[in-house]
Amino acid sequence: MRVLLAGEGPTELGDWHRERAWRPSPCAPGVVEALARGVGDGDWVIADAVSWKSIRKYRPGGHRHAEARNVLGVVLMARERGMDAVLFVRDRDGLPERGADVETGMRAAAGNRDFRGVAIVGGIAVEAIEAWLLAWLGEPRTEEATNPKAELARRGYGSCEAKVSLVREHDAAGIPEDAQSLRTWLDRVRRVFGPAAEPVSG
16 A cells, blocks of 8 residues: 655655655655654555645635645545555644644545545544654643644653654553544554554543
């Protein structure tokens, strides 16, 4: 399975955030790929990637909000590039409407006949992907954390490489029940990429 990866920057994408001409081979993974591989089997590869700000927004249906059009745009990119799936995470950053718009975009893409054959594995990190990493460590109430990035740095997980190591050194078994955005996303990963463990949803 060939996957198009999307995310906001180096933390999410690893070396894949670089322009194609400047990417090393192989690309060091970012947090999104590491988390997905933490619960999904290995029968998939990242074939290309795009940063969120570089997604060509999907034009039809101009009444849609920008985030929904970004989701539709990245799925269109995947179809045009012959990919089998899209894998992405978007930080909510204290904007509930952003989360709603992303979910709207995912539903619209799933129901679009033009996108058949492209699996969509995405979701919103509440409030940021660093909060997910704290939950991966077993911390409760991470969706309420005010500065999870600083907390991770305080614990020695400031760089992308350190965050990926954090994921690899722990597993999904200790994720608290209240880390709902992470648990939802991981279940989506399992459904598309194959379970490596029992689902984490209650």
